[in-house]
Amino acid sequence: MASSSDFKYNFVSHKGFNLISGTHDPAEVDAICNYEVRDSDVFVVTYPKSGTIWMQQILRLIEAKGDLTSEELNSDQVPWIELQGKGKEFVEAPSPRLRVTHLPYHLMPHALSQKKGKVIYVARNPKDVLVSYFHFHKFATMLETPKDFNHFFEKFIRGDVYGNSWFEHTKSWYAHQDNMQFLFITYEEMIQDLRSSVKRISSFLGKNLTDAQLTEVVKHSTFKNMRVIPQANYEMVPDDLLNHHNGKFMRKGTIGDWKNHFTVNQNEIFDQIFQKEMKEFPVSFVWDIKDIEQITV
Ligand code: A3P
Numbered sequence: 001m002a003s004s005s006d007f008k009y010n011f012v013s014h015k016g017f018n019l020i021s022g023t024h025d026p027a028e029v030d031a032i033c034n035y036e037v038r039d040s041d042v043f044v045v046t047y048p049k050s051g052t053i054w055m056q057q058i059l060r061l062i063e064a065k066g067d068l069t070s071e072e073l074n075s076d077q078v079p080w081i082e083l084q085g086k087g088k089e090f091v092e093a094p095s096p097r098l099r100v101t102h103l104p105y106h107l108m109p110h111a112l113s114q115k116k117g118k119v120i121y122v123a124r125n126p127k128d129v130l131v132s133y134f135h136f137h138k139f140a141t142m143l144e145t146p147k148d149f150n151h152f153f154e155k156f157i158r159g160d161v162y163g164n165s166w167f168e169h170t171k172s173w174y175a176h177q178d179n180m181q182f183l184f185i186t187y188e189e190m191i192q193d194l195r196s197s198v199k200r201i202s203s204f205l206g207k208n209l210t211d212a213q214l215t216e217v218v219k220h221s222t223f224k225n226m227r228v229i230p231q232a233n234y235e236m237v238p239d240d241l242l243n244h245h246n247g248k249f250m251r252k253g254t255i256g257d258w259k260n261h262f263t264v265n266q267n268e269i270f271d272q273i274f275q276k277e278m279k280e281f282p283v284s285f286v287w288d289i290k291d292i293e294q295i296t297v
Contacts, residue, residue: 010142011162017104018162020142025084032081035109040096041117042205043108044078047169048162049132050124051187052100053232053249055201058221059098059120062202065209066216082107102163105172113179120201121173124187125285126166127258127270130156132251134261139247141240153266157273167277174281188255188286193295194218218297223253256288 011018014026042059046052056078061068079086081099090097101108112119134152137143143162146152159165174184183204190197195218202209202217209217219225226232227250234242234249262270286292 010144015107016164017107018160018164019082020162023084023142024082028084028087029082029103029107031087032103032107033110035087035091035111037109037111037116038095038097039116042096042098042120043081043112043117044098044100044120044122045108045173046100046102046122047124047129047166048102049129049136051122051190052102053234054187054190054221054226055120055122056100057226057232058198058201058217059205061217061220062198062205062207062209063096063098066213066220068216068220102169104164104169105176113176115179115181118181118183118205119173120183120185120204121177122185122187122190123170123283123285125255125258125287126170126274127262127267127287128187128255129166130270131258131261133161135247135251136249139243139245141243149261150266153262157270167273171278171281174283184283186283186285188292191253191255191289191294192286192292194221194297195295222297223250226250227253254289255286255292256290259288 010021012021012024012026013019014029019026019029044052044055044059046055060077078098078100079089081087081090081101082103090099109117111117130153133156134146134149137146137152146155155161156166159168163169176182177184183201185197185200195214198214198217198221202214230236232250233244235244
């Protein structure tokens with residue numbers, strides 16, 4: 001039974017985290033923390049819009065040693081652990097079990113903190129997350145369509161979205177990293193140097209790829225190439241869940257699009273909140289594509 005249920009829009013607030021009714025079942029989510037974890041399990045953890053599908057693609061390609069010819073990217077190969085009906089499948093699945101999740105640390109398997117399995121946390125600068133999430137709300141039918149950007153801006157700052165507060169999600173996962181086999185990587189690092197990022201990820205996973213295999217993984221993970229893969233845009237998801245006429249998963253794929261959306265006032269408000277919330281956080285974020293020297297892959 002859910003410990004607390006407070007219906008708000010289409011959310012069920014469960015143990016301090018918004019679940020989406022019809023998409024998540026609180027009782028199934030509750031079962032996750034007691035799942036047994038195998039050493040070979042890999043969990044990609046993200047706040048929404050931080051590069052989840054990108055990492056799904058990279059993991060699957062690393063597993064296939066860069067070979068995309070056998071099967072196209074399919075989210076079923078790296079499924080969501082928290083989706084309704086996916087729990088039983090996880091328990092029974094053969095190794096290696098590769099999963100993605102937006103869940104907070106406290107709802108994930110306790111066994112992770114005994115260094116069982118591996119966690120890859122992908123973080124992205126929150127201004128770009130906010131913008132990407134705003135556009136996503138316009139085509140994800142399970143989420144409330146924002147009245148306008150300002151309205152969504154306020155909701156995001158309040159944490160009144162799926163994923164709750166970006167600040168809490170990022171800080172809480174990061175704070176527990178010493179208990180886990182944990183890799184923290186940013187979206188911006190991946191934009192800057194995809195090849196080095198893929199190398200870091202594969203070495204964390206204990207997978208030795210040849211240079212040629214690495215080249216293939218990188219080639220099939222660039223925005224340009226993923227953009228045209230129907231599965232990377234979740235085009236197989238029916239229109240009643242994602243209205244594909246109103247948007248695309250592979251939207252801009254860059255750093256700094258927030259500059260085309262934030263007003264000067266919104267930017268000041270955001271900066272103040274960011275400084276207050278993240279002052280102890282040891283990682284700095286990149287806010288503008290011009291601030292990095294992009295390595296061409
Ligand atoms: P934008 O909306 O800013 O373009 P998620 O998978 O967590 O929902 O994140 C989606 C965001 O990741 C989108 O951001 C999408 O374009 C971006 N993305 C996905 N694959 C990418 C890639 N290969 N390179 C750069 N960005 C990518």
